[in-house]
Amino acid sequence: MSTSHDAALLKPGFTDAVFEAQAGFRALLDALAYAGRITTLEVSLDPPAPLDPATAAIALTLFDFDTKVWLDAPAAAGPVPAWIRFHCGSPIVSETHDAQFALVADARHLPGLGDFDIGEDRHPDRSSTLVIQVPALTGGSATRWTGPGINGSIEVAIAALPEGFWAQWDDNHALYPQGVDVLFVCGRQVIGLPRGVKVEV
Amino acid sequence: MSALEEVRWDAAYNFAYLDEQTKRMIRRALLKAIAVPGYQVPFGGREMPLAYGWGTGGIQVTASVIGPDDTLKVIDQGADDTTNAVSIRRFFSRVAGVDTTEATEEADIIQTRHRIPEAPLREGQVLVYQVPQPEPLRQLEPRETETRKMHGYAEYGLMHVRLYEDIARYGHIATTYSYPVMVNGRYLMSPSPIPKFDNPKMQDNPAIQLFGAGREKRIYAIPPYASVKSLDFDDHPFEVQTWDEACALCGAQNSYLDEVVLDDRGGKMFVCSDTHFCADRRAEGHRGELGGDPAALAFARTAEEEGADR
Numbered sequence: 448m449s450t451s452h453d454a455a456l457l458k459p460g461f462t463d464a465v466f467e468a469q470a471g472f473r474a475l476l477d478a479l480a481y482a483g484r485i486t487t488l489e490v491s492l493d494p495p496a497p498l499d500p501a502t503a504a505i506a507l508t509l510f511d512f513d514t515k516v517w518l519d520a521p522a523a524a525g526p527v528p529a530w531i532r533f534h535c536g537s538p539i540v541s542e543t544h545d546a547q548f549a550l551v552a553d554a555r556h557l558p559g560l561g562d563f564d565i566g567e568d569r570h571p572d573r574s575s576t577l578v579i580q581v582p583a584l585t586g587g588s589a590t591r592w593t594g595p596g597i598n599g600s601i602e603v604a605i606a607a608l609p610e611g612f613w614a615q616w617d618d619n620h621a622l623y624p625q626g627v628d629v630l631f632v633c634g635r636q637v638i639g640l641p642r643g644v645k646v647e648v
Numbered sequence: 649m650s651a652l653e654e655v656r657w658d659a660a661y662n663f664a665y666l667d668e669q670t671k672r673m674i675r676r677a678l679l680k681a682i683a684v685p686g687y688q689v690p691f692g693g694r695e696m697p698l699a700y701g702w703g704t705g706g707i708q709v710t711a712s713v714i715g716p717d718d719t720l721k722v723i724d725q726g727a728d729d730t731t732n733a734v735s736i737r738r739f740f741s742r743v744a745g746v747d748t749t750e751a752t753e754e755a756d757i758i759q760t761r762h763r764i765p766e767a768p769l770r771e772g773q774v775l776v777y778q779v780p781q782p783e784p785l786r787q788l789e790p791r792e793t794e795t796r797k798m799h800g801y802a803e804y805g806l807m808h809v810r811l812y813e814d815i816a817r818y819g820h821i822a823t824t825y826s827y828p829v830m831v832n833g834r835y836l837m838s839p840s841p842i843p844k845f846d847n848p849k850m851q852d853n854p855a856i857q858l859f860g861a862g863r864e865k866r867i868y869a870i871p872p873y874a875s876v877k878s879l880d881f882d883d884h885p886f887e888v889q890t891w892d893e894a895c896a897l898c899g900a901q902n903s904y905l906d907e908v909v910l911d912d913r914g915g916k917m918f919v920c921s922d923t924h925f926c927a928d929r930r931a932e933g934h935r936g937e938l939g940g941d942p943a944a945l946a947f948a949r950t951a952e953e954e955g956a957d958r
Contacts, residue, residue, distance in 0.1 A: 464668060465662070465663045465668060466663070466715065466716065468668065468671070468672070469663075469664075469671075469714075469715045470715060472671075472675045472712070472713070473713065473715060475675075475679060476675075476678065476679065476682065476713070476774075476856065477772070477856075479679055479682045479683060479871075480682050480856045480871045480872055481771070481871075481872060482871075508672070508675070509672060509675065509676055509679075510672075511669060511672050511673075513673065514676070567800075568800040568801070569796045569797060569799070569800040570796075571684050571687060572677070572680040572681075572684060572687065572689045572690075574680075576679070594832075595685050595832050595870075595871045595873065595874035595875070596682075596871040596872055596873060596874065597873055598852075598854070598872070598873045599873075623834065624684045624687060624834055624835070628679075628680075628683045641682065641683035641684075641871075642683055642684070643683065643684070643685065643832060
């Protein structure tokens, strides 16, 4: 039994659940509404490894007992599952297809986008939202994004995405209005990529 | 956070009335709504402390979005000083302690019933619509299972037939409010009962537009810079209302006008429906034909004083 030991190691959640969740949500709303722009989550969180502060803030803002969460191997190996269970009460699922939210701590471990839930034709909202941590939101190979939320087009250069990611995104975008939505995270910063956005490499 | 140390709202309530779990559920629905523009996301609408039809959906959306530093504007048919607008503004001052304003430019969140403000919105502003009936096809097809299929398969012929029947009967499309729009080329959406005059403002708007229907328990959204096209036909293109008159108080010729009966002898005037827009123009010195009329001035002054009293 290591329960007490785990509890001692458990990192705290928000200091002020009401206002930090509200600020976190507004940042996420901006990130998904103004797709492609870098949005900062002003949180002072001490997140459990290997989560970035913004990833942890997303979990505390949106997860609860209603949301099934999938974790990639690096996230599942550490204190994150216990932290999510304690602070959010979310069920952790092992199948990507069951996940409402997926936390990908290391983009290299990203399963195919098609492995996640794309929703149903009459309920496209029942799809997975992916939170993908990357080493940097700038400095990668340049892509040109167009679609709702973007005034004309926007240049985005997210670093260190797995090879073939944008080809998978093409397939995901083609499923519109079904498909997954992605939040790219680095540190406290987020870029939203809703399914309606077309990406040219 | 300082907001906690100095509680500015009625501490008998959680901040912004709703409990945190409800807010999380609504926030998740809002993010999905932004990701699929025009699609109606079902949500667990709560009982609110006012009757259905008074903006319970809009209030729940506003309560989930608003923060202690936001400034709120509420309008009802364009007016800041009508019952619905006043009571919702008072509700949020009480349960969230937020500042309220009548100035469109100063507001972070604008909750609206049946109008889009005349002043252009900017990036970062959130426009929350109160929606009585979110389903644009409901009058044509009462079954939710069927309308859901029609949306799923983008099967919107029925709506075109309805508009065509207008043309066959009246020679033009007679729908003047709740005029259906196609969002991002995919979903048929009800713009809520705004006059069709306001429909073009939804297209490529820099602000975030959120729609809440409390009784029907649906949330939908239009992200900024999205394509919002009013349905029409090649030979009957979409047109907005126009007036021969200008606003009797401020002389505006490009705003949406309400007809106001002045006496029992058929006297009437047309005034801007957007009261803040009209007051701004009068402050700038614009005068309409009744702008110098004592009765009209008294009418306008009473409205302003009522606004200042709050």
